Amino acid sequence: MSTPDHEVVVIGAGFGGIATGVELRRQGIEDFVLLEKHDGIGGTWWANTYPGIAVDIPAIYYSFSYEPFRSSRLFPPGHEVQAYAEHIVDKYGLRDRIRLGVTFTGAKWDDSTHLWQLDFADGSQLSCRYLVPALGILEQAKLPEIPGIEKFAGKVVHSSQWDHEYDYTGKRIGVIGTGASGLQIIPEMAKIASHLTVFQRTPIWLAPKPDIRIDWGLDRALKGPVLRRAVRYTIATALDAALVVGVRALGATPAAIPYVTRAAQGATRIWLRDKELADKLVPSYAPGCKRPSMSNEYFRTFKQKDRVALITEKMCEITDRAVITADGTAHELDVLVCATGFRVCERGFAPGMPIHGMHDRELGDYWHENHYHAYEGVTVPGWPNLFLVCCGPNTIVPSSILTTAENNAILTSRAIAAARRRGATRVEVKQQPFDDFARMCVERAEGSMWMAAPCAGSNTYYVNYQNELAIRPTTVLSQWRAARFLRTRDFTFHALPSTVLAASADTAADLAGAGSK
Known part of the structure; x- marks a missing residue:
């Protein structure tokens, strides 16, 4: 038929x-x-x-x-x-x-x-x-390819399959991944965990997030077709310009990329004001290689060094109660959050x-x-x-x-x-x-x-x-x-x-x- x-x-x-x-x-x-x-x-x-x-x-x-x-x-x-x-x-x-x-x-x-x-x-x-x-x-959804993850006896949850019935409060929580979802989850877990361990595989470029409330009237003003179209056009034009100038132009002038990268690294180090954290959190690759991220809380979270640990050593194995890293340390956990993104x-x-x-x-x-x-x-x-x-x-x-x-x-x-x-x-x-x-x-x-x-x-x-x-x-x-x-x-x-x-x-x-x- x-x-x-x-x-x-x-x-x-x-x-x-x-x-x-x-x-x-x-x-x-x-x-x-x-x-x-x-x-x-x-x-x-x-x-x-x-x-x-x-x-x-x-x-x-x-x-x-x-x-x-x-x-x-x-x-x-x-x-x-x-x-x-x-x-x-x-x-x-x-x-x-x-x-x-x-x-x-x-x-x-x-x-x-x-x-x-x-x-x-x-x-x-x-x-x-x-x-x-x-x-x-x-x-x-993509789970981390780490030997033994299926043996972990605690709670395992992927960011896209969050279990709201489980009580995460007071637990030893480990988060694998520091991408777009990880940088949002990590500050929230730090607020309720007895101890938070973050396993970072690739650091990310970060910018402050100018997040303000707009439900006091600005949201209504932005519904007006003229203003709304003008603002959307401005944002679209700015993003297009960033794409062309920041990526294509840098590709055409490779000699400039190391200078741009060092400038961004320097700015991030000033923002962090912590050499130990900066050595771990500042990327070595150039800005623009990945989708940029924004957060006002992510960097601050790692300054709680008595409650939050940032681990950059390679994860080699997961046992029934811990993640084993390349330096031989067993990081004992109750919860393993996989903020590992998607295929x-x-x-x-x-x-x-x-x-x-x-x-x-x-x-x-x-x-x-x-x-x-x-x-x-x-x-x-x-x-x-x-x-x-x-x-x-x-x-x-x-x-x-x-x-x-x-x-x-x-x-x-x-x-x-x-x-x-x-x-x-x-x-x-x-x-x-x-x-x-x-x-x-x-x-x-x-x-x-x-x-x-x-x-x-x-x-x-x-x-x-x-x-x-x-x-x-x-x-x-x-x-x-x-x-x-x-x-x-x-x-x-x-x-x-x-x-x-x-x-x-x-x-x-x-x-x-x-x-x-």
Whole structure:
């Protein structure tokens, strides 16, 4: 049959899926469904509820361009981000299009019907004309690969699977990881632990966080369209300028990088005012190699040296009650918090399940055997009617992830709408535009410092396991323009023969008639 269960199936009801639903409705596409494995919407913000979770982008920019985010703080806490997701779903009429507790396990393209056949964990199946994985990149939790972790007899918890029923108060707590989640969890654990041990693998660049309350009227003022657009444009322009000047320009003038690095190191040492801590906490790699972080409490936490220990020796083994480091010390613990992030830029991390396109080729295998690219970060030749939102290569701009989600969703919905206007049942990006976009990404990567010696040892997710740039090396403006001014000439559009469509319509009518008898 060539009549699908749904015209569009979106996998995921995080912000990528929500943005896609909004844009599909704006294009007059109503036969779609959002399938979410969790018991609630919000994706990352539904799953991650650890103490101290908050956004590191101002709320006015960590929002969709068409819907203000009224928050209590300049950098809103996690529960307010979750509430914003719920607000979008209700305001734009998506609630009845969402199915919760549905785990997608794989898909296969049928070129004879121009349909995707989808499989789910419960054994059920669905078909759709267009498949939109909107899974984001912070999806697959990653535990530390340390021998013996399964033997630990105390409490083990990953930051994305926080156990709120457990009482952490008064416990000897160990935290592995000092990335974006770790720097938020660590100060909170220090407040309640009898002793906190932090195991640092890679230090991070940190800046003060100008987090102020804005629920005294500024939040209302920022809802005004003129002021709001002006502020968003200013932030976007500043981030684009930082990207171009701070990274691309430094890549073009490598002699300047050591001076910039030393200046940043000096500023951090002045901020810390503690040589022992500075020797451990100041990175050796250049600023800009990883996504920058902000906190006003993180550095202060380590000054409580009687209650907080910062360990930089390699973790060699975990026993039933301790973490053993390379110097032979056994750090005894009651709780082990794994702030170790997610499987990002590893083989098979996106979209995380097998997707078989033309000639039964699997997408992850294709990227592994060739190169990690997608046209505008969204679609790949050989996988017709497949659009990746916030989970494809070369799609994430080092900016607000919601901006990327909105841009990806707009490109996706417009490509589908273009196919509908032409009476097409299959849309696929051409090879040449795909190659041109990939070539641009490679050339810009080679001219950046991300791929150069100054970023060695940074353990950045900007670069994947194949040593290829995973993020999009362009400005937000470039992505915005490509989404809103879709180059339909970059795609091929095909329709099934009318006889096939007519036969499938007759079959569907017969089935409907049989069901009514």
